Amino acid sequence: xxxxxxxxxxxxxxxxxxxxxxxxxxxxxxxxxxxxxxxxxxxxxxxxxxxxxxxxxxxxxxxxxxxxxxxxxxxxxxxxxxxxxxxxxxxxxxxxxxxxxxxxxxxxxxxxxxxxxxxxxxxxxxxxxxxxxxxxxxxxxxxxxxxxxxxxxxxxxxxxxxxxxxxxxxxxxxxxxxxxxxxxxxxxxxxxxxxxxxxxxxxxxxxxxxxxxxxxxxxxxxxxxxxxxxxxxxxxxxxxxxxxxxxxxxxxxxxxxxxxxxxxxxxxxxxxxxxxxxxxxxxxxxxxxxxxxxxxxxxxxxxxxxxxxxxxxxxxxxxxxxxxxxxxxxxxxxxxxxxxxxxxxxxxxxxxxxxxxxxxxxxxxxxxxxxxxxxxxxxxxxxxxxxxxxx
DNA sequence: GCGATCAGCT
DNA sequence: CACAGCTGATCGC
Numbered sequence: 001x002x003x004x005x006x007x008x009x010x011x012x013x014x015x016x017x018x019x020x021x022x023x024x025x026x027x028x029x030x031x032x033x034x035x036x037x038x039x040x041x042x043x044x045x046x047x048x049x050x051x052x053x054x055x056x057x058x059x060x061x062x063x064x065x066x067x068x069x070x071x072x073x074x075x076x077x078x079x080x081x082x083x084x085x086x087x088x089x090x091x092x093x094x095x096x097x098x099x100x101x102x103x104x105x106x107x108x109x110x111x112x113x114x115x116x117x118x119x120x121x122x123x124x125x126x127x128x129x130x131x132x133x134x135x136x137x138x139x140x141x142x143x144x145x146x147x148x149x150x151x152x153x154x155x156x157x158x159x160x161x162x163x164x165x166x167x168x169x170x171x172x173x174x175x176x177x178x179x180x181x182x183x184x185x186x187x188x189x190x191x192x193x194x195x196x197x198x199x200x201x202x203x204x205x206x207x208x209x210x211x212x213x214x215x216x217x218x219x220x221x222x223x224x225x226x227x228x229x230x231x232x233x234x235x236x237x238x239x240x241x242x243x244x245x246x247x248x249x250x251x252x253x254x255x256x257x258x259x260x261x262x263x264x265x266x267x268x269x270x271x272x273x274x275x276x277x278x279x280x281x282x283x284x285x286x287x288x289x290x291x292x293x294x295x296x297x298x299x300x301x302x303x304x305x306x307x308x309x310x311x312x313x314x315x316x317x318x319x320x321x322x323x324x325x326x327x328x329x330x331x332x333x334x335x336x337x338x339x340x341x342x343x344x345x346x347x348x349x350x351x352x353x354x355x356x357x358x359x360x361x362x363x364x365x366x367x368x369x370x371x372x373x374x375x376x377x378x379x380x381x382x383x384x385x386x387x388x389x390x391x
Numbered sequence: 392g393c394g395a396t397c398a399g400c401t
Numbered sequence: 402c403a404c405a406g407c408t409g410a411t412c413g414c
Contacts, residue, residue: 035406211405
Protein backbone atom coordinates (compact mmCIF):
# COMPACT_ATOMS: atom_id res chain seq x y z
CA UNK A 1 0.00 0.00 0.00
CA UNK A 2 1.59 3.22 -1.17
CA UNK A 3 2.34 5.81 1.48
CA UNK A 4 3.96 8.20 -0.99
CA UNK A 5 2.59 11.72 -0.55
CA UNK A 6 2.60 12.50 -4.27
CA UNK A 7 5.51 14.90 -4.43
CA UNK A 8 9.27 14.57 -4.60
CA UNK A 9 11.69 16.88 -2.82
CA UNK A 10 13.37 17.75 -6.11
CA UNK A 11 10.30 18.55 -8.22
CA UNK A 12 7.52 19.64 -5.85
CA UNK A 13 5.54 21.24 -8.71
CA UNK A 14 4.45 17.87 -10.03
CA UNK A 15 2.41 15.11 -8.44
CA UNK A 16 2.67 11.38 -8.98
CA UNK A 17 0.13 8.76 -7.88
CA UNK A 18 -1.55 11.08 -5.39
CA UNK A 19 -4.16 13.75 -6.09
CA UNK A 20 -5.42 15.15 -2.81
CA UNK A 21 -4.41 17.94 -0.42
CA UNK A 22 -1.35 19.93 -1.51
CA UNK A 23 -1.22 17.95 -4.77
CA UNK A 24 -4.12 20.07 -6.01
CA UNK A 25 -1.60 22.86 -6.63
CA UNK A 26 0.64 20.88 -8.97
CA UNK A 27 1.48 21.87 -12.54
CA UNK A 28 1.49 18.36 -14.01
CA UNK A 29 0.20 14.93 -12.93
CA UNK A 30 1.56 11.44 -13.44
CA UNK A 31 0.00 8.04 -12.83
CA UNK A 32 2.23 4.95 -12.74
CA UNK A 33 -0.62 2.40 -12.93
CA UNK A 34 -4.35 2.10 -12.36
CA UNK A 35 -4.52 0.56 -8.88
CA UNK A 36 -6.79 2.60 -6.63
CA UNK A 37 -4.28 3.08 -3.81
CA UNK A 38 -2.29 5.15 -6.32
CA UNK A 39 -5.32 7.20 -7.35
CA UNK A 40 -6.38 8.83 -4.08
CA UNK A 41 -8.25 12.05 -4.85
CA UNK A 42 -8.30 11.53 -8.60
CA UNK A 43 -12.08 11.33 -8.84
CA UNK A 44 -12.77 14.25 -6.51
CA UNK A 45 -14.63 17.37 -7.63
CA UNK A 46 -11.65 19.46 -6.53
CA UNK A 47 -9.42 17.62 -8.99
CA UNK A 48 -11.99 17.86 -11.78
CA UNK A 49 -12.28 21.60 -11.24
CA UNK A 50 -8.51 21.95 -11.16
CA UNK A 51 -8.19 20.42 -14.63
CA UNK A 52 -11.14 22.39 -15.97
CA UNK A 53 -9.78 25.72 -14.77
CA UNK A 54 -6.13 25.21 -15.76
CA UNK A 55 -5.12 25.73 -19.36
CA UNK A 56 -1.82 23.88 -19.27
CA UNK A 57 -2.13 21.25 -16.57
CA UNK A 58 -1.99 17.76 -18.05
CA UNK A 59 -2.11 14.17 -16.89
CA UNK A 60 0.57 11.75 -18.09
CA UNK A 61 0.39 7.95 -18.17
CA UNK A 62 0.83 4.96 -20.48
CA UNK A 63 -1.65 4.00 -23.23
CA UNK A 64 -2.88 0.97 -21.34
CA UNK A 65 -3.31 2.87 -18.07
CA UNK A 66 -5.35 5.45 -19.98
CA UNK A 67 -7.71 2.79 -21.33
CA UNK A 68 -8.12 1.11 -17.95
CA UNK A 69 -8.76 4.50 -16.35
CA UNK A 70 -11.33 5.93 -18.71
CA UNK A 71 -13.21 2.60 -18.84
CA UNK A 72 -14.20 3.45 -15.25
CA UNK A 73 -16.90 6.11 -15.18
CA UNK A 74 -15.34 7.82 -12.15
CA UNK A 75 -12.30 8.71 -14.26
CA UNK A 76 -13.75 9.16 -17.75
CA UNK A 77 -13.63 12.93 -17.23
CA UNK A 78 -9.83 12.76 -17.48
CA UNK A 79 -9.96 11.80 -21.15
CA UNK A 80 -9.38 15.30 -22.48
CA UNK A 81 -6.46 16.03 -20.13
CA UNK A 82 -4.50 12.80 -20.62
CA UNK A 83 -1.30 12.77 -22.62
CA UNK A 84 0.00 9.25 -23.14
CA UNK A 85 3.73 8.70 -23.42
CA UNK A 86 5.37 5.70 -25.02
CA UNK A 87 7.97 3.60 -23.23
CA UNK A 88 11.62 4.67 -23.26
CA UNK A 89 10.84 7.73 -25.33
CA UNK A 90 12.10 10.85 -23.50
CA UNK A 91 9.58 13.68 -23.67
CA UNK A 92 10.15 17.30 -22.75
CA UNK A 93 7.41 18.77 -20.60
CA UNK A 94 6.95 22.45 -19.83
CA UNK A 95 5.67 23.31 -16.39
CA UNK A 96 3.84 26.56 -17.04
CA UNK A 97 3.73 29.18 -14.37
CA UNK A 98 0.13 30.34 -14.71
CA UNK A 99 0.96 33.76 -13.28
CA UNK A 100 3.52 34.66 -15.94
CA UNK A 101 6.58 33.61 -14.01
CA UNK A 102 9.34 31.58 -15.55
CA UNK A 103 8.44 28.19 -16.96
CA UNK A 104 10.33 25.06 -15.99
CA UNK A 105 11.30 22.21 -18.26
CA UNK A 106 11.45 18.59 -17.35
CA UNK A 107 12.49 15.59 -19.40
CA UNK A 108 10.30 12.58 -18.63
CA UNK A 109 10.95 8.97 -19.60
CA UNK A 110 8.69 6.00 -18.87
CA UNK A 111 9.92 2.44 -18.31
CA UNK A 112 7.86 -0.75 -18.08
CA UNK A 113 7.55 -1.66 -14.40
CA UNK A 114 6.28 -5.24 -14.68
CA UNK A 115 3.70 -4.78 -11.94
CA UNK A 116 0.42 -4.90 -13.85
CA UNK A 117 -0.79 -3.99 -17.37
CA UNK A 118 0.27 -0.46 -18.23
CA UNK A 119 2.45 -0.04 -15.13
CA UNK A 120 5.47 2.22 -15.54
CA UNK A 121 8.30 3.95 -13.75
CA UNK A 122 9.05 7.63 -14.38
CA UNK A 123 12.51 9.12 -14.79
CA UNK A 124 12.53 12.90 -14.38
CA UNK A 125 15.57 14.79 -15.59
CA UNK A 126 15.73 18.52 -14.85
CA UNK A 127 17.62 21.29 -13.13
CA UNK A 128 17.35 19.58 -9.73
CA UNK A 129 18.89 16.30 -10.80
CA UNK A 130 17.68 12.94 -12.05
CA UNK A 131 14.87 11.41 -10.08
CA UNK A 132 13.46 7.92 -10.59
CA UNK A 133 9.97 7.17 -9.29
CA UNK A 134 9.44 3.42 -9.58
CA UNK A 135 5.71 3.18 -8.87
CA UNK A 136 5.04 -0.44 -7.96
CA UNK A 137 7.37 -2.80 -9.79
CA UNK A 138 8.46 -6.39 -10.31
CA UNK A 139 11.72 -6.71 -12.15
CA UNK A 140 14.01 -9.73 -12.14
CA UNK A 141 17.66 -9.36 -11.21
CA UNK A 142 19.70 -7.76 -13.96
CA UNK A 143 16.79 -6.06 -15.72
CA UNK A 144 18.00 -2.54 -14.94
CA UNK A 145 20.89 -3.15 -17.29
CA UNK A 146 18.44 -3.51 -20.17
CA UNK A 147 16.73 -0.20 -19.43
CA UNK A 148 18.90 1.73 -21.86
CA UNK A 149 17.74 5.22 -21.01
CA UNK A 150 18.84 4.76 -17.42
CA UNK A 151 22.30 4.86 -18.98
CA UNK A 152 24.37 7.50 -20.62
CA UNK A 153 26.72 5.74 -22.96
CA UNK A 154 27.89 2.66 -21.08
CA UNK A 155 27.49 4.24 -17.66
CA UNK A 156 24.49 4.43 -15.39
CA UNK A 157 23.04 7.92 -15.23
CA UNK A 158 23.67 9.86 -12.08
CA UNK A 159 20.47 9.24 -10.12
CA UNK A 160 20.03 11.76 -7.34
CA UNK A 161 17.02 10.14 -5.73
CA UNK A 162 14.97 7.03 -6.18
CA UNK A 163 11.40 6.86 -4.86
CA UNK A 164 11.06 3.14 -4.46
CA UNK A 165 8.45 0.39 -4.14
CA UNK A 166 9.58 -1.15 -0.85
CA UNK A 167 6.52 -3.39 -0.35
CA UNK A 168 8.71 -6.48 0.17
CA UNK A 169 11.89 -4.77 1.30
CA UNK A 170 12.15 -6.99 4.33
CA UNK A 171 14.37 -9.89 5.45
CA UNK A 172 11.23 -12.07 5.49
CA UNK A 173 10.93 -11.68 1.74
CA UNK A 174 14.50 -12.11 0.50
CA UNK A 175 13.39 -14.39 -2.32
CA UNK A 176 10.18 -14.94 -4.26
CA UNK A 177 9.64 -17.35 -7.15
CA UNK A 178 9.88 -15.63 -10.52
CA UNK A 179 6.85 -15.09 -12.70
CA UNK A 180 8.03 -17.89 -14.97
CA UNK A 181 8.46 -20.34 -12.09
CA UNK A 182 4.93 -19.57 -10.98
CA UNK A 183 3.56 -19.95 -14.49
CA UNK A 184 5.26 -23.32 -14.94
CA UNK A 185 3.81 -24.63 -11.69
CA UNK A 186 0.39 -23.38 -12.74
CA UNK A 187 0.65 -25.01 -16.16
CA UNK A 188 1.52 -28.34 -14.55
CA UNK A 189 -1.51 -28.20 -12.29
CA UNK A 190 -3.87 -27.25 -15.08
CA UNK A 191 -2.36 -29.81 -17.43
CA UNK A 192 -2.91 -32.60 -14.92
CA UNK A 193 -6.56 -31.65 -14.55
CA UNK A 194 -8.41 -30.40 -17.59
CA UNK A 195 -7.56 -33.31 -19.89
CA UNK A 196 -9.32 -35.78 -17.58
CA UNK A 197 -12.66 -34.74 -19.07
CA UNK A 198 -14.38 -31.68 -20.56
CA UNK A 199 -16.13 -31.21 -17.23
CA UNK A 200 -12.89 -30.78 -15.34
CA UNK A 201 -12.74 -27.05 -14.67
CA UNK A 202 -10.01 -24.88 -13.20
CA UNK A 203 -10.98 -21.89 -11.14
CA UNK A 204 -8.39 -19.19 -10.44
CA UNK A 205 -9.34 -17.05 -7.46
CA UNK A 206 -7.64 -13.69 -7.94
CA UNK A 207 -8.00 -10.70 -5.68
CA UNK A 208 -6.76 -7.55 -7.37
CA UNK A 209 -8.47 -6.12 -10.42
CA UNK A 210 -5.26 -5.92 -12.43
CA UNK A 211 -2.03 -7.85 -12.07
CA UNK A 212 -2.80 -11.47 -12.95
CA UNK A 213 -3.04 -10.89 -16.69
CA UNK A 214 0.42 -12.32 -17.29
CA UNK A 215 -0.87 -15.66 -15.95
CA UNK A 216 -4.12 -15.44 -17.95
CA UNK A 217 -2.37 -14.63 -21.21
CA UNK A 218 0.30 -17.30 -20.88
CA UNK A 219 -2.14 -19.98 -19.72
CA UNK A 220 -4.44 -19.16 -22.61
CA UNK A 221 -1.59 -19.42 -25.11
CA UNK A 222 -0.33 -22.69 -23.66
CA UNK A 223 -3.70 -24.49 -23.56
CA UNK A 224 -5.15 -22.70 -26.58
CA UNK A 225 -8.18 -21.82 -24.50
CA UNK A 226 -9.48 -18.40 -23.51
CA UNK A 227 -9.84 -17.53 -19.83
CA UNK A 228 -13.35 -16.82 -18.61
CA UNK A 229 -13.73 -13.50 -16.77
CA UNK A 230 -16.81 -11.57 -15.67
CA UNK A 231 -18.38 -9.09 -18.08
CA UNK A 232 -17.47 -6.27 -15.73
CA UNK A 233 -13.83 -7.34 -15.67
CA UNK A 234 -13.70 -7.86 -19.42
CA UNK A 235 -15.04 -4.40 -20.15
CA UNK A 236 -11.87 -2.81 -18.82
CA UNK A 237 -9.82 -4.54 -21.52
CA UNK A 238 -12.03 -3.58 -24.48
CA UNK A 239 -9.32 -1.33 -25.87
CA UNK A 240 -6.40 -3.51 -24.77
CA UNK A 241 -6.33 -6.29 -27.40
CA UNK A 242 -3.02 -7.70 -26.14
CA UNK A 243 -4.98 -8.89 -23.13
CA UNK A 244 -8.61 -9.13 -24.29
CA UNK A 245 -7.91 -11.60 -27.11
CA UNK A 246 -7.06 -14.19 -24.46
CA UNK A 247 -10.20 -13.61 -22.42
CA UNK A 248 -13.83 -14.55 -22.92
CA UNK A 249 -17.13 -13.71 -21.26
CA UNK A 250 -18.64 -17.01 -22.46
CA UNK A 251 -18.16 -19.39 -19.55
CA UNK A 252 -19.31 -22.45 -21.50
CA UNK A 253 -16.51 -22.21 -24.05
CA UNK A 254 -13.58 -22.86 -21.72
CA UNK A 255 -12.34 -24.96 -18.83
CA UNK A 256 -10.27 -22.20 -17.25
CA UNK A 257 -12.11 -19.61 -15.18
CA UNK A 258 -11.08 -16.45 -13.40
CA UNK A 259 -14.65 -15.21 -13.25
CA UNK A 260 -16.91 -14.24 -10.41
CA UNK A 261 -17.89 -17.81 -9.64
CA UNK A 262 -21.46 -17.19 -8.47
CA UNK A 263 -22.33 -15.72 -11.88
CA UNK A 264 -20.85 -18.65 -13.77
CA UNK A 265 -23.62 -21.17 -14.24
CA UNK A 266 -21.71 -24.41 -14.63
CA UNK A 267 -23.28 -27.84 -14.61
CA UNK A 268 -23.28 -29.38 -11.19
CA UNK A 269 -21.45 -32.42 -12.51
CA UNK A 270 -18.34 -30.33 -13.13
CA UNK A 271 -15.32 -31.11 -10.99
CA UNK A 272 -13.48 -27.98 -10.03
CA UNK A 273 -9.83 -27.48 -9.20
CA UNK A 274 -9.38 -24.24 -7.24
CA UNK A 275 -6.04 -22.48 -7.54
CA UNK A 276 -5.35 -19.35 -5.54
CA UNK A 277 -2.40 -17.20 -6.54
CA UNK A 278 -1.03 -15.75 -3.30
CA UNK A 279 2.02 -13.95 -2.03
CA UNK A 280 1.45 -13.10 1.61
CA UNK A 281 0.32 -16.62 2.46
CA UNK A 282 3.63 -18.05 1.33
CA UNK A 283 5.59 -15.36 3.13
CA UNK A 284 3.79 -15.76 6.44
CA UNK A 285 3.74 -19.51 6.37
CA UNK A 286 7.41 -19.48 5.45
CA UNK A 287 6.77 -22.29 3.01
CA UNK A 288 9.52 -22.47 0.47
CA UNK A 289 8.40 -23.46 -2.98
CA UNK A 290 6.03 -22.31 -5.61
CA UNK A 291 2.98 -24.46 -5.12
CA UNK A 292 1.22 -25.85 -2.05
CA UNK A 293 -1.57 -28.40 -1.97
CA UNK A 294 -4.21 -27.48 0.61
CA UNK A 295 -6.82 -30.06 -0.23
CA UNK A 296 -7.51 -32.60 -2.96
CA UNK A 297 -9.04 -29.89 -5.14
CA UNK A 298 -7.37 -26.83 -3.74
CA UNK A 299 -3.92 -25.35 -4.28
CA UNK A 300 -2.03 -22.14 -3.77
CA UNK A 301 0.68 -20.90 -6.13
CA UNK A 302 3.15 -18.21 -5.13
CA UNK A 303 2.79 -15.24 -7.44
CA UNK A 304 3.91 -11.70 -6.72
CA UNK A 305 3.62 -8.46 -8.62
CA UNK A 306 6.10 -6.75 -6.34
CA UNK A 307 9.85 -7.35 -6.33
CA UNK A 308 11.39 -9.43 -3.58
CA UNK A 309 13.96 -7.85 -1.27
CA UNK A 310 16.87 -9.27 -3.25
CA UNK A 311 15.34 -7.97 -6.50
CA UNK A 312 14.87 -4.53 -4.93
CA UNK A 313 18.45 -4.53 -3.69
CA UNK A 314 19.74 -5.63 -7.08
CA UNK A 315 17.90 -2.76 -8.74
CA UNK A 316 18.99 -0.09 -6.25
CA UNK A 317 22.55 -1.42 -6.11
CA UNK A 318 22.84 -1.23 -9.87
CA UNK A 319 21.61 2.36 -10.05
CA UNK A 320 23.57 3.49 -7.00
CA UNK A 321 21.48 6.60 -6.27
CA UNK A 322 22.46 9.24 -3.74
CA UNK A 323 19.16 8.97 -1.85
CA UNK A 324 16.42 6.41 -1.49
CA UNK A 325 12.89 7.22 -0.35
CA UNK A 326 10.56 4.29 0.38
CA UNK A 327 7.09 4.58 -1.21
CA UNK A 328 5.82 1.88 1.14
CA UNK A 329 6.39 1.58 4.88
CA UNK A 330 5.23 -1.89 5.96
CA UNK A 331 3.24 -2.16 9.21
CA UNK A 332 5.28 -2.13 12.38
CA UNK A 333 8.13 -0.58 10.44
CA UNK A 334 9.55 2.92 10.18
CA UNK A 335 10.95 4.77 7.21
CA UNK A 336 14.35 4.72 8.89
CA UNK A 337 14.34 0.94 9.21
CA UNK A 338 13.45 0.51 5.53
CA UNK A 339 16.12 2.98 4.42
CA UNK A 340 18.68 1.16 6.57
CA UNK A 341 17.99 -2.02 4.61
CA UNK A 342 19.19 -0.22 1.47
CA UNK A 343 21.71 2.28 2.76
CA UNK A 344 24.77 0.18 1.93
CA UNK A 345 23.81 0.40 -1.75
CA UNK A 346 23.76 4.19 -1.94
CA UNK A 347 26.50 6.29 -3.43
CA UNK A 348 28.99 7.61 -0.92
CA UNK A 349 28.23 4.93 1.65
CA UNK A 350 30.51 1.96 2.13
CA UNK A 351 29.49 -1.58 2.99
CA UNK A 352 29.51 -0.96 6.71
CA UNK A 353 27.00 1.85 6.26
CA UNK A 354 29.60 4.51 7.06
CA UNK A 355 29.60 7.70 5.07
CA UNK A 356 32.56 7.89 2.77
CA UNK A 357 34.37 11.14 3.50
CA UNK A 358 33.70 13.74 0.89
CA UNK A 359 36.68 15.04 -1.06
CA UNK A 360 36.01 16.93 -4.25
CA UNK A 361 39.18 15.55 -5.79
CA UNK A 362 38.19 12.04 -4.83
CA UNK A 363 35.32 11.96 -7.25
CA UNK A 364 37.01 9.50 -9.55
CA UNK A 365 38.00 7.30 -6.69
CA UNK A 366 34.46 7.21 -5.40
CA UNK A 367 33.24 6.33 -8.82
CA UNK A 368 35.65 3.43 -8.84
CA UNK A 369 34.42 2.19 -5.49
CA UNK A 370 30.82 1.99 -6.60
CA UNK A 371 31.89 0.33 -9.84
CA UNK A 372 33.81 -2.23 -7.89
CA UNK A 373 30.78 -3.02 -5.83
CA UNK A 374 28.66 -3.36 -8.92
CA UNK A 375 31.12 -5.65 -10.58
CA UNK A 376 31.51 -7.85 -7.56
CA UNK A 377 27.77 -8.17 -7.43
CA UNK A 378 26.20 -7.15 -4.19
CA UNK A 379 24.13 -10.26 -4.59
CA UNK A 380 24.52 -12.11 -1.36
CA UNK A 381 26.60 -9.48 0.37
CA UNK A 382 24.02 -8.54 2.94
CA UNK A 383 25.66 -9.73 6.14
CA UNK A 384 25.08 -7.41 9.02
CA UNK A 385 22.42 -5.47 7.19
CA UNK A 386 19.55 -6.43 9.41
CA UNK A 387 21.48 -6.49 12.69
CA UNK A 388 20.02 -3.34 14.11
CA UNK A 389 16.44 -4.52 14.08
CA UNK A 390 14.23 -5.69 16.91
CA UNK A 391 12.06 -8.26 15.17
C1' DG B 392 -31.75 7.23 -5.61
C1' DC B 393 -26.74 8.53 -5.70
C1' DG B 394 -22.08 9.05 -3.55
C1' DA B 395 -18.98 8.64 0.13
C1' DT B 396 -17.22 6.07 3.91
C1' DC B 397 -16.28 2.06 6.60
C1' DA B 398 -16.39 -2.81 8.46
C1' DG B 399 -15.74 -7.31 7.02
C1' DC B 400 -14.09 -10.50 3.86
C1' DT B 401 -11.09 -12.82 0.53
C1' DC C 402 -2.00 -12.11 6.69
C1' DA C 403 -1.83 -4.00 4.65
C1' DC C 404 -0.52 -7.86 -2.49
C1' DA C 405 -5.63 -4.91 -3.79
C1' DG C 406 -9.50 -4.98 -3.99
C1' DC C 407 -15.07 -6.22 -3.45
C1' DT C 408 -19.64 -6.29 -1.02
C1' DG C 409 -22.90 -4.51 1.78
C1' DA C 410 -24.47 -1.42 5.59
C1' DT C 411 -25.07 3.15 6.95
C1' DC C 412 -25.31 8.09 6.52
C1' DG C 413 -25.97 12.49 4.17
C1' DC C 414 -27.91 14.84 0.35
